[in-house]
Amino acid sequence: MTPLARLLVASQFAFNIGFFAVLPYLADHLGGALGLGGAMVGFVLGLRTFSQQGLFVVGGALTDHYGPRPVVLVGCALRVAGFVWLAFAASPWSVIGAVVTVGFAAALFSPAVESEVAREALRVEQAGGHRRTRTLARFSAGGQAGALLGPVLGSLLLYGGGAGHFRTSCLAGAGVFLLVLAAHARLLPHTAERTASTEQGGAATEQDGAWRTVLGDRRFLLLALAYSTYLLAYNQLYLALPAELDRATGSQAALGWLFALSSAVVVAGSAPVERLAAGRLGRPAMIRAGLLLISLAFAATAALRALDGLWAAASFTLLLTLGQMLVLPATRALLPDLAGERRLGLATGALSSLSGVVVLAAGAPVGALLEHDGPAPWLLLAVVPLLGLVLVPAQRQATPREPCPPRTTRRRLFQ
Template sequence: MWPTLSPLLRLLILTQLAFNVGFFAVLPFLAEHLGGALGMAGWLVGLVLGLRTFSQQGLFVVGGALTDRHGVRPVVLTGCALRIAGFGWLGYAERTWSVLGAVLLIGFAAALFSPAVESETARQAVHWERAGHGPRTRVLALFTVAGQAGAFTGPLLGALLLAVDFRTACLAGAGVFVLVLAGHLRLLPRHIPGRTRAPVRGGAGAVLRNRRFLALCGAYGAYLLSYNQLYLALPAEVERATGSQAPLAWLFALSSLLVVLAQLPVTHWAAERLDPRRCLAAGLLLVAAGFAVVAAARPAGWTGAGGLVPAAGFVVLLTLGQMLVVPAARAWVPDLAEDGRLGLYTGALSSLSGLLVLLGSSATGALLDGGLPPAVPWLILAAVPLLALCALPRRPEHPGGGPGTAAAR
């Protein structure tokens, strides 16, 4: 498959790999740093993580609209520069206001470069499909694999650097983005053939009137809130079971390794048997099952190595759900977007989903701190993806269409 990809698609896929190496060298350890070294309460940790997600996912719509207007290159380069500054700031932040400023800058940086890279990858995947190479979901699955390869490497790098301190991990993450910035200054084209510039204004109304797209955002937002528990609920469970955060890096590595090894076969299987709606539904059911596994085991109060088994089951089922949900959702967006506004729609998917994460993250932090019976928080979390099934849009009428086909529907 790799030889059939254009040089631009290869660069975009490798970009996702590099982004995640730098990002995941820091993020998995942020909750413990905030709650341990800085002594923040659980609800405040949840709020900080939620604001980080919202400043990223919630502002994707800004990065997507700017990409439609100005092109991929300037938006990606600006985002990389801001991420470098944000990681450097976070490494030295000790007060709450300073931490909030750093995580907001880190999130906004991704709100610029991620929708630019993701929307152009989706656009190029449609062209690849139209050229007769196969379903676009295969390209998007390879994009996911590259990201997870970075997510596999990043936590291992971060765990090694934490032997020094959290600041060193932050500075190393910033260093990765310095290399990304330098590479893209040289390799990313100034103009990509086939891209047309769209005005920044005028697209939001069409997005908000697109009921099928909004329904997709609701379902994807519930998935994203569930996935965010890798950074909030999972660290708390690992700490309870072992009294240490050390196993966390290995659980993140397990998740990433599963995606690297199984994403392409799973996507190939799903593309042959399931339309995007069914693929999303199956993924959400697997995510709910992951929370249910921990809920079933919590009353027993297992600790030590045995106590990590439910957490590992949660990670495996959540990751399998992710393998189905993410490529299907990304492949569906070009069929719902207007001509010239794929960046806006790609960004809006993450922005509206990020709003749901912001609303849910503080509640989740309070839920985990609330002194409820051990299984109850995990059962409530299991209900979130199940409720999301009700929000799924109806089955697509024309799967495999290209950007702009939604305008006729």
């Protein structure tokens, strides 16, 4: 990988360590130490998700306009401030302000980093290097490694329980993001100056045109809908899987082990799976193959749950994770072909925001469906990724590419 790609992969790793050291334990802190009711806890958690996923499109648009560097730096600074605020928040309104700050910070730095790693992967491919999906698979593996280690760090810091331990976890998360902020301020390259037309007042017109181009592109919208089916299915790790473990074993004690299994499989398997799949399939075919595996995850659970619920849960986790390892890098790699490099930030943010809206709208019906016992809910959920499989747009042939924006850099490391 190039030095910039290594920096971005390391960034995703650090982001997830800091995030997962705190957020998995937020609900317990809100309901326990702060004594908030269940409705308020659910509201706060939903607000965090909306302030992050729902506002990705804002961070993506800002990235296209100002470049990734300032957006990443501001996002990291907000995440530090949000975690420090959350560490000392004692009232519902203070908690809400801190959680919104934490979420909006990710809505800035995540689309900036994701779009930049896609650009860098494209540059490497165009220069005759390895496939762009390889860089993006490593990016996903870096994030999953952080997701694997973050909860371990959080559980160590929370050992003994209590508000003081949660405060320590929040401050540790803030410290991680402070280090990330310092590293990016030193190493992340500056983008080139804006063009003369933009400097003379054409920025608003350019942004309006970018919005119309991305959101008016039928192929992009089809990809967003297909990706929504993946995201809806993936969220069942947090909804359907715990419910199935409760039914089968009477507890959720195995849930942490299954999450660790998912993260470990991504970390160890992303590179070989990408080599095997990308060498034989185009990017749209990789997405379809991943969605097919995800559909099989639900179908296998429906078939196995009557025999052994724990094995059903393990097979669901494994097949869903394998599908994720195909869908994520291939989707990110397909975005530059649909949106162009100059609108990649907006496209990355819009993909997440549109998918988030679909998942939010489907959350209540899926929750009601899972209240019914038997294989029927799992078989119905197996249909969802199959719908996405049909929606994946074909790869455009012989499309002229926009040139990647030139860069000016501060350090020879990136020249």
